[in-house]
Amino acid sequence: MSFEWPWQYNFPPFFTLQPNAETRQKQLAAWCSLVLSYCRHRKLYTVDVLEVQESPMFNNKKIERKLSVEAIQVVFEELRKKGNLEWMDKNKARSLIMWRRPEEWGKLIYQWVSKNGMVNSVFTLYELSNGDDTETEEFHGLEECMLLRALQALQTEGKAEVITMDDGKGVKFF
């Protein structure tokens, strides 16, 4: 399944931040939805700002346009305001892109757990994201930090408890 780019993607001015406030707002909104749908398509969870500049997401080789790092920062900042992104370090070099909110991931995981009668069982995080049993599930391959966020969301609902041990974390569902 190939990714369907929005029409703006082949429109050169889209790759330059627009000075007009209203136009810029629309442009940023389009970029935000592009980033979210692209990351969802490729199942990307963490994105490095410098690296991502070379990815097709911000670099359209066909029209030879790419978004500058500063502009990417602006787009990411916009995503952060909308609650879809979190910076993973102070320098704002790595970001966690949440095209699905942690609560939603938690819900998916919990559904799987209860469907399989595994409430009240203990799991390792590796088992959840890389185990053979979850291969067909959407959360298979979920990055650990995202997984952890999802489990913490479940924890606040009282449906799970994250267990920290010397070598790695686990979780128990209730």
Add this chain to the structure above:
Amino acid sequence: MGNVFVGKGRPSRVTEQDRVILQLKQQRDKLKQYKRKLTVQLEKERFLARQLLKDGKKERALLLLKKKRYQAQLLDKTETQISNLERMVQDLEFAQIEVKVLEGLKVGNDCLKKMHEALSIEEVERIMEETQDAIEYQKQVDEMLAGCLSQEDEEAVLAELEAITQDEDVQLPEVPTEPLPAVPELEHGSKPAKVKQEGMILLAE
């Protein structure tokens, strides 16, 4: 980081056994990762050996195959260990369930005991006795009330009973074959005639 929300008021629901299970599962995960690594290596070496054979380096290919064989054995061992660990986890989980079942039975037993305490034999005897007394009392009252009917009432009751029994006894006379007799006869037995008529209507229906 993971326990940010725990410890604030409500106690952790993770038991010591849960931690042990987690530890076992972590061990299993490591073995699984190791297994994955071995599988990848085996695949690579098989390819390499073939390459070497093609190049005519039989000695080296043989050496490589030996190494590969050893790794395959390791893989087998890893598999057994994984299944050992998994069995252990299952045993632990089942033991936890058994403990829960026992706890449940204990609670039920205690509850039953308490309820039996409330139901002492003396209490039951007393209540049954009291009930018996009450029944006796009721009987007395009934008798007294039954005696209240006057002679006249009794007669009326008997008469009514008679009437009811008679009603039931009434039998339909044979349907006469000869032509009806004169009128005076009719006046005399008006009641049975009526009954007969009703019977005929019923038959007609």
